[in-house]
Amino acid sequence: MEPQPFLGKGSQVDVLLAISAGLLLGLAFPPSPLYTLAYVAFIPMFILMERLATYKQFFRYSYLFLFVFHVITLYWTGGWTHGRDGWLMVSNTALLVLHPLFYIPSLMLAWFVRNRFGRIAGLAAFAALWISFEYAHSLSEFSFPWVTIGNSQACDLIRAQIVVFTSAYGLSAVLLAFNAVAFMLLFKLASQEWELKSRQAFLSMGILLILYCGPLIYGMIVRATYERDQTATTIRIAAIQPNVDPWDKWGEGFSSKWSSYQIQLAAYLAATRKVSEVSPDLVIWPETAIPFPILLPAYGKELQKVVHLVDSVKIPVFTGFSHVVYVDSANASVTAQRLRNSSLFVESYNSAMFIEPGNRIGNVYKKIVLVPFAERIPHASTFRFLIEPLKWNVGISSWGKGEDTLVFNLKFRTGKEIRFSAMICYESVYPDFVRQFVRKGAEFLVVITNDSWWGNTSGTYQHAAYASLRAIENHRWVVQCSNGGISEIVDPLGNVSSKTGMYTSTELVGEVETRSELTFYTRHGDVFAQLCLFCSAVFVIMAVADKTKKR
Numbered sequence: 001m002e003p004q005p006f007l008g009k010g011s012q013v014d015v016l017l018a019i020s021a022g023l024l025l026g027l028a029f030p031p032s033p034l035y036t037l038a039y040v041a042f043i044p045m046f047i048l049m050e051r052l053a054t055y056k057q058f059f060r061y062s063y064l065f066l067f068v069f070h071v072i073t074l075y076w077t078g079g080w081t082h083g084r085d086g087w088l089m090v091s092n093t094a095l096l097v098l099h100p101l102f103y104i105p106s107l108m109l110a111w112f113v114r115n116r117f118g119r120i121a122g123l124a125a126f127a128a129l130w131i132s133f134e135y136a137h138s139l140s141e142f143s144f145p146w147v148t149i150g151n152s153q154a155c156d157l158i159r160a161q162i163v164v165f166t167s168a169y170g171l172s173a174v175l176l177a178f179n180a181v182a183f184m185l186l187f188k189l190a191s192q193e194w195e196l197k198s199r200q201a202f203l204s205m206g207i208l209l210i211l212y213c214g215p216l217i218y219g220m221i222v223r224a225t226y227e228r229d230q231t232a233t234t235i236r237i238a239a240i241q242p243n244v245d246p247w248d249k250w251g252e253g254f255s256s257k258w259s260s261y262q263i264q265l266a267a268y269l270a271a272t273r274k275v276s277e278v279s280p281d282l283v284i285w286p287e288t289a290i291p292f293p294i295l296l297p298a299y300g301k302e303l304q305k306v307v308h309l310v311d312s313v314k315i316p317v318f319t320g321f322s323h324v325v326y327v328d329s330a331n332a333s334v335t336a337q338r339l340r341n342s343s344l345f346v347e348s349y350n351s352a353m354f355i356e357p358g359n360r361i362g363n364v365y366k367k368i369v370l371v372p373f374a375e376r377i378p379h380a381s382t383f384r385f386l387i388e389p390l391k392w393n394v395g396i397s398s399w400g401k402g403e404d405t406l407v408f409n410l411k412f413r414t415g416k417e418i419r420f421s422a423m424i425c426y427e428s429v430y431p432d433f434v435r436q437f438v439r440k441g442a443e444f445l446v447v448i449t450n451d452s453w454w455g456n457t458s459g460t461y462q463h464a465a466y467a468s469l470r471a472i473e474n475h476r477w478v479v480q481c482s483n484g485g486i487s488e489i490v491d492p493l494g495n496v497s498s499k500t501g502m503y504t505s506t507e508l509v510g511e512v513e514t515r516s517e518l519t520f521y522t523r524h525g526d527v528f529a530q531l532c533l534f535c536s537a538v539f540v541i542m543a544v545a546d547k548t549k550k551r
Contacts, residue, residue: 022068
């Protein structure tokens with residue numbers, strides 16, 4: 001296909017187009033209120049597809065677009081605001097430079113389809129392949145669904161109601177379809193192939209109106225007709241936000257780690273006793289609130305302090321903690337550490353447990369979805385040589401991987417039981433993972449997290465915003481408890497009923513309600529994304545099978 005001199009010739013224009021696309025898409029993500037920019041962010045890229053002649057050119061400018069997008073959206077992962085960990089900064093640089101390359105094969109395939117079948121097929125393939133990449137990428141240990149483009153619309157709570165069928169991939173599809181049709185309209189008008197009053201132009205504008213207003217109308221109807229479950233049980237929740245410096249949490253700045261641990265535990269006990277005055281049904285402490293393996297016999301006195309508090313106030317506590325398991329050599333994973341002068345290995349887990357009055361400690365939930373490199377080396381058994389060198393200063397990059405999604409039973413004094421599940425931090429970004437808890441019977445959801453690593457940057461606000469998508473997808477209340485903020489309570493329509501500020505020490509008290517119905521997405525999962533994957537395969541197979549010359 002011959003390149004089109006759309007907007008004139010010159011590599012400077014091409015660079016500007018690629019950068020513009022990255023800027024528009026990056027600025028659409030939280031905490032920016034400009035989420036509508038995503039509806040036009042891909043138009044500069046589609047213009048580039050008209051201007052470029054070779055795969056090398058397309059690769060170059062696609063990478064530039066994706067790099068700019070990543071810098072704006074994910075700059076915060078390096079902890080640059082405090083600069084306290086070199087590994088954080090190195091890993092962030094690698095993320096910004098290397099992760100855009102993950103997208104390239106899908107975009108190159110879209111370019112290939114376009115060269116075989118023309119402009120319209122190329123745009124359709126671009127949308128299908130982009131969504132297919134987002135879905136397929138979420139399935140691997142290298143996954144990073146944080147920047148799924150549908151997530152950019154997490155604050156548009158009216159249109160976001162469609163995720164109850166499609167998850168964020170449906171929002172991605174709406175955005176890509178709008179961009180494609182808008183580009184076609186602009187291109188045809190600019191090339192004078194269509195007149196503004198032509199039937200084709202009116203049809204295109206009608207499609208744009210449907211894409212933009214259809215989800216809006218549906219969302220307005222859903223929100224207007226939403227009814228409280230008459231059989232629901234109301235639960236009063238108290239989330240403790242201690243605002244502990246994440247480096248102090250692990251002992252930096254103290255004479256010993258143990259002194260840091262004791263101070264933190266005492267603060268949680270005091271805050272819980274204080275909040276017990278409002279009689280919550282459940283108190284939640286954040287991720288690794290207890291940063292030592294309190295279930296080991298060596299920490300029996302500390303465990304007894306927590307158990308005694310729970311018994312005295314008669315309120316259960318759900319908390320994150322560091323858990324260890326001893327195994328023999330036959331059962332040791334690659335991340336397990338051999339004990340000195342022993343045949344035993346120890347495996348550490350980022351975990352959570354539920355402590356009830358009456359000295360009842362239930363099953364331990366071990367985090368399953370671990371942040372690539374930050375918490376665990378992807379495919380650690382293959383890349384085991386990286387485990388020791390690639391560690392944060394706080395030494396938490398070699399967590400063991402949990403295996404079982406758990407549902408906890410919250411027992412009321414009346415004997416009634418409420419079922420809930422919890423995700424730890426990054427796990428809440430995975431729609432299909434979260435729905436598994438609901439399918440197992442969770443009537444409300446908890447997210448415990450520590451979003452203080454990054455300073456007061458975009459990451460914390462993005463994580464908080466994504467909780468609204470998980471709430472809508474499953475029609476469940478979500479409680480997010482964070483170490484330094486943002487802690488929040490989100491209703492099944494994605495509305496934030498209450499939340500805390502960043503870097504404040506406080507207690508968030510609010511009410512949630514149980515729900516038991518299963519939404520389309522909860523029952524069927526990512527069938528929409530899988531359909532896009534099927535369509536992408538058809539496009540590529542047909543393009544490979546086509547033996548005609550490029551046109």
